[in-house]
Amino acid sequence: MGKNAIVGQSGGPTAVINASLAGVFQACDRRGVPHVYGMRYGVAGLLDGKYVDLSESLRSSLEIELLKRTPSSYLGSCRYKLPALDKDEEGVYPKLFALLQELDIGYFFYIGGNDSMDTIAKLSDYGRAIGSDIRFMGVPKTIDNDLMVTDHTPGYGSAAKYIGLVMKELVRDATVYDVNSVTVVEIMGRNAGWLTAAASLAKAEDCEGADMICMPEIPFGVDNFIQKVARMQAKKKALLIAVSEGVKLADGRYVCELADDARYVDAFGHKNLTGTARYLSNRLAAELGVKTRSIELSTLQRCAGHVTSRTDITEAFQVGGAAAKAAFEGHTAEMIALERLSNDPYQCTTRPWDIHKVANFEKKVPLEWISEDYTAMKDEFLHYARPLIQAELTPIYIDGLPRHTYL
Amino acid sequence: MGKNAIVGQSGGPTAVINASLAGVFQACDRRGVPHVYGMRYGVAGLLDGKYVDLSESLRSSLEIELLKRTPSSYLGSCRYKLPALDKDEEGVYPKLFALLQELDIGYFFYIGGNDSMDTIAKLSDYGRAIGSDIRFMGVPKTIDNDLMVTDHTPGYGSAAKYIGLVMKELVRDATVYDVNSVTVVEIMGRNAGWLTAAASLAKAEDCEGADMICMPEIPFGVDNFIQKVARMQAKKKALLIAVSEGVKLADGRYVCELADDARYVDAFGHKNLTGTARYLSNRLAAELGVKTRSIELSTLQRCAGHVTSRTDITEAFQVGGAAAKAAFEGHTAEMIALERLSNDPYQCTTRPWDIHKVANFEKKVPLEWISEDYTAMKDEFLHYARPLIQAELTPIYIDGLPRHTYL
Numbered sequence: 001m002g003k004n005a006i007v008g009q010s011g012g013p014t015a016v017i018n019a020s021l022a023g024v025f026q027a028c029d030r031r032g033v034p035h036v037y038g039m040r041y042g043v044a045g046l047l048d049g050k051y052v053d054l055s056e057s058l059r060s061s062l063e064i065e066l067l068k069r070t071p072s073s074y075l076g077s078c079r080y081k082l083p084a085l086d087k088d089e090e091g092v093y094p095k096l097f098a099l100l101q102e103l104d105i106g107y108f109f110y111i112g113g114n115d116s117m118d119t120i121a122k123l124s125d126y127g128r129a130i131g132s133d134i135r136f137m138g139v140p141k142t143i144d145n146d147l148m149v150t151d152h153t154p155g156y157g158s159a160a161k162y163i164g165l166v167m168k169e170l171v172r173d174a175t176v177y178d179v180n181s182v183t184v185v186e187i188m189g190r191n192a193g194w195l196t197a198a199a200s201l202a203k204a205e206d207c208e209g210a211d212m213i214c215m216p217e218i219p220f221g222v223d224n225f226i227q228k229v230a231r232m233q234a235k236k237k238a239l240l241i242a243v244s245e246g247v248k249l250a251d252g253r254y255v256c257e258l259a260d261d262a263r264y265v266d267a268f269g270h271k272n273l274t275g276t277a278r279y280l281s282n283r284l285a286a287e288l289g290v291k292t293r294s295i296e297l298s299t300l301q302r303c304a305g306h307v308t309s310r311t312d313i314t315e316a317f318q319v320g321g322a323a324a325k326a327a328f329e330g331h332t333a334e335m336i337a338l339e340r341l342s343n344d345p346y347q348c349t350t351r352p353w354d355i356h357k358v359a360n361f362e363k364k365v366p367l368e369w370i371s372e373d374y375t376a377m378k379d380e381f382l383h384y385a386r387p388l389i390q391a392e393l394t395p396i397y398i399d400g401l402p403r404h405t406y407l
Numbered sequence: 408m409g410k411n412a413i414v415g416q417s418g419g420p421t422a423v424i425n426a427s428l429a430g431v432f433q434a435c436d437r438r439g440v441p442h443v444y445g446m447r448y449g450v451a452g453l454l455d456g457k458y459v460d461l462s463e464s465l466r467s468s469l470e471i472e473l474l475k476r477t478p479s480s481y482l483g484s485c486r487y488k489l490p491a492l493d494k495d496e497e498g499v500y501p502k503l504f505a506l507l508q509e510l511d512i513g514y515f516f517y518i519g520g521n522d523s524m525d526t527i528a529k530l531s532d533y534g535r536a537i538g539s540d541i542r543f544m545g546v547p548k549t550i551d552n553d554l555m556v557t558d559h560t561p562g563y564g565s566a567a568k569y570i571g572l573v574m575k576e577l578v579r580d581a582t583v584y585d586v587n588s589v590t591v592v593e594i595m596g597r598n599a600g601w602l603t604a605a606a607s608l609a610k611a612e613d614c615e616g617a618d619m620i621c622m623p624e625i626p627f628g629v630d631n632f633i634q635k636v637a638r639m640q641a642k643k644k645a646l647l648i649a650v651s652e653g654v655k656l657a658d659g660r661y662v663c664e665l666a667d668d669a670r671y672v673d674a675f676g677h678k679n680l681t682g683t684a685r686y687l688s689n690r691l692a693a694e695l696g697v698k699t700r701s702i703e704l705s706t707l708q709r710c711a712g713h714v715t716s717r718t719d720i721t722e723a724f725q726v727g728g729a730a731a732k733a734a735f736e737g738h739t740a741e742m743i744a745l746e747r748l749s750n751d752p753y754q755c756t757t758r759p760w761d762i763h764k765v766a767n768f769e770k771k772v773p774l775e776w777i778s779e780d781y782t783a784m785k786d787e788f789l790h791y792a793r794p795l796i797q798a799e800l801t802p803i804y805i806d807g808l809p810r811h812t813y814l
Binding site for chain 1: 420447448451452457473477478479480483484485486568571572573575576577579580581582583584585608609611613614700702703705706707709710711712713714716793796797798799801804805806807808809810811812813
C-alpha cells in the first residue's frame with residue numbers, strides 16, 4: 001500500500017482555488033493514493049485535529065466539476081503563521097508531524113500565497129532536519145499575483161477578468177448623467193498593483209475605460225491627485241478612477257490611514273486596509289464641490305465564481321496536478337511555477353521551483369509598465385494580462401443561480 | 408408620411424433598460440415610423456436640445472442585440488422633475504411641446520420608474536389641456552420593483568438574480584475562516600425591501616443562505632439587532648446579514664443618518680443613503696468584539712449586464728414593444744404593466760394602465776410575506792420572485808470581456 005496524501009488551502013479565497021484542489025485530488029486519486037485527506041481551515045485546523053477524507057465527499061466526476069466552479073476555499077482556510085524552527089515553544093512541529101505520521105502521510109500539499117509558501121518552506125526544513133520522508137509541495141494561489149518565480153498566479157486571471165468586466169459596466173453606469181461626477185473604485189492589493197492595473201483592461205472599442213489608475217508602486221500625493229482630477233474634469237464630465245487599497249503617501253503611510261476609521265492588524269502583521277476610495281471621494285466632494293461616489297469591490301473581486309477566466313481555471317487545475325506529479329517523482333520543498341512560453345499564441349507550462357526562492361518575497365508591477373504620468377498602464381502590461389482573462393467557464397445554473405458544492 | 412417617435416430613459420440605470428429601448432425602437436421601426444429620436448439625458452437633455460436619430464446609430468440587428476446586452480442607459484439619463492402645470496414659471500411645457508412639434512412627434516415614450524411616470528402624467532395632462540394629439544406612454548423600469556399596478560418591474564428580476572448570486576458567493580467567502588465573524592451586506596432600496604428580500608434567494612441545497620434580512624418595511628432597532636446577532640453567533644460562527652440601505656428607526660430616521668458622513672439631497676428631495684452596513688458593522692465590532700466586514704453592492708447591483716435574467720430581459724423588451732403598439736392604437740397617458748397569469752408554469756402578459764394610478768405611489772413588500780420574527784422571507788415571496796430570475800442571456804464575450812455598445 002502506498003502512502004496517503006493531505007492537502008490544505010490557506011490565505012484569502014479566490015474564485016479558482018478549488019480548481020487547484022480538484023487538480024491535486026484527481027492526480028492523487030488516479031495514482032491510486034489510498035486516502036486523500038483535506039485539512040479543514042488549513043494547518044491551524046489540522047493542529048486542532050480537523051480534517052476530512054476527500055474520497056468520501058468528492059465521489060463523482062460531477063462533484064469535481066462543481067468543485068471547480070465553486071469559489072472560495074472548499075476546505076476552509078486560515079491565516080496562521082508557523083513559528084520559526086528554533087522558536088517552537090509550543091511544540092507545534094512535533095505535534096504536526098506526529099499527526100502526519102498517524103495518518104500515514106507521504107505527500108503534503110498546501111495551496112496558497114506568500115504566507116502559505118512560508119509554511120511549506122518551514123515544514124520541509126523541519127522534515128529534513130528530523131529525517132522525515134514526507135514530500136512538501138506548494139501550489140500557488142493568490143488574486144494578488146505577487147508571488148516570485150511564477151509568471152503569474154492562479155486566481156489572478158479570474159480576478160483581473162472580473163475587475164475589467166466590472167469597470168466596463170461601471171463606466172456605462174457612471175457616465176449616465178450629464179453632470180460632473182467622479183466615481184472612485186477601490187481595488188484590492190496591499191503592496192502590489194496587479195489587480196488595480198487590471199482596470200486598464202476595460203478600455204476597448206466599446207468602452208472609454210478608466211480615466212486614472214493609482215497603484216501602490218507609485219507614491220501618492222493627495223493634493224496632486226485632487227488637482228489632477230480638477231484638470232481632467234475640465235475636459236470630461238464623468239470620471240472613473242481606480243485606486244488600490246494599498247496606495248501610500250511618500251512617508252509610507254497608507255492613504256486610508258488618513259481616514260478616521262478603526263483598523264486592526266492580523267496574525268501576519270498586515271493592516272486591514274479599507275476606506276481609501278471613501279476618503280478620496282469625500283475629499284474630492286469637499287474640495288471640488290463635485291458629485292462623487294466610492295465603490296469598494298471588496299471580497300466580491302475574489303469570490304466571483306460566476307465570471308472566471310477559463311485560462312485561469314485550467315491553469316489552477318494544472319498546477320494542482322503538477323504538484324502531485326512532482327511529489328510522486330520525489331520532489332519536495334518546491335512550489336509549482338507557471339512559465340510563459342509565448343504571448344501570441346499564448347502558451348504556458350509548469351515547473352517546480354525551490355520554495356525558499358518564493359516564500360516571503362513580493363513581486364511588484366514593473367515600473368516600466370506604468371505610463372510616464374504614473375496613472376495608466378502601457379501596452380506591455382496589456383500584452384501580459386490580456387491572455388490571462390481569455391475565455392469563460394460557464395457556471396452550471398440551477399433554478400436561476402450558479403450551483404456550488406460545500407462541505 | 409406618419410408622425411415621428413421620441414423615446415427617453417430616466418432615473419437610475421438598470422441592466423435591462425436598454426432592452427426596453429430596443430423594444431420601442433424595433434416596434435417603431437417595423438411600423439415604418441420615419442424617425443425614431445432618442446432624448447439624450449432624458450427630458451432635461453431634450454430641453455437643452457439634445458437628441459439623436461436612433462435610426463442612424465442602431466443600424467443592424469447585431470447592434471440591437473448588443474444594445475439589449477449593454478447595461479445602464481444608452482441614451483443617458485436625468486433626475487429631473489417637471490414643475491406642476493400651474494407653476495410652470497420658466498415655461499418648460501411650451502418649450503417642450505414646441506420642440507416636439509418641430510420634430511413632428513406623434514409618439515412619446517419614457518422608460519423609467521416612479522419619477523418618470525410622474526413626467527408622463529404631467530406631459531399628457533398638459534397635452535390634453537392644449538389639445539395636442541401626441542400620445543404619451545410610460546415604459547416601466549426600476550430595479551426597486553416599487554411601481555404600483557404592475558406585478559413586477561423590468562430590471563427587478565436581473566437585480567434580484569445578481570443579488571441572489573452574489574449572496575451565494577459571499578456565503579462561500581464569509582464562511583472560509585473558522586472564527587467568529589459578521590459580514591453585513593448593504594443592498595439598495597430606499598423605502599421598499601424588494602431587492603434586500605432577494606437575498607433570500609441564495610438559500611438552496613448547496614448554500615446556507617443569508618442569516619438575517621433587514622428591510623425598510625420593518626422598523627429597525629439597533630440594540631435589538633446587536634442582541635440578536637450575539638444570540639445567533641452563539642450557534643454559528645460566520646454570519647452573513649443583508650440590510651437595506653433604507654432601514655429606518657421607529658422615529659423615522661434612516662439608520663445611516665446615525666453615522667457621521669456627509670449626505671446630500673437630490674432634485675426629487677431624496678436623501679443619498681449610504682453607510683448603513685458600515686455603521687452597523689462598526690457597532691457590532693465595538694460591542695461584540697467580533698471581526699466584521701461591510702460590503703456595499705452599490706451601483707454594481709444595477710449595472711451587472713453580465714448576469715441578467717433572460718426572463719427579465721425578454722419582458723423588458725416586450726413592455727417596450729407593447730408601449731409602442733398601444734400608442735399606435737391610440738392609447739395615451741398610460742403605462743404598460745406586467746400581469747402575471749400563473750406561477751407554475753410562469754406566464755405573464757402586458758396591459759396598459761392609467762398613468763395617474765401609477766405615478767407617485769410606491770409598492771412595498773407585503774408584510775405577510777415576511778417571517779414572524781421580521782428577519783426572513785416566507786415561501787410566498789420565494790414563489791413570487793423565483794420565476795423572475797430564471798434563465799440567462801449570455802454576454803457576447805470579445806477578447807475576454809462582454810461587448811457593449813454606446814453612443
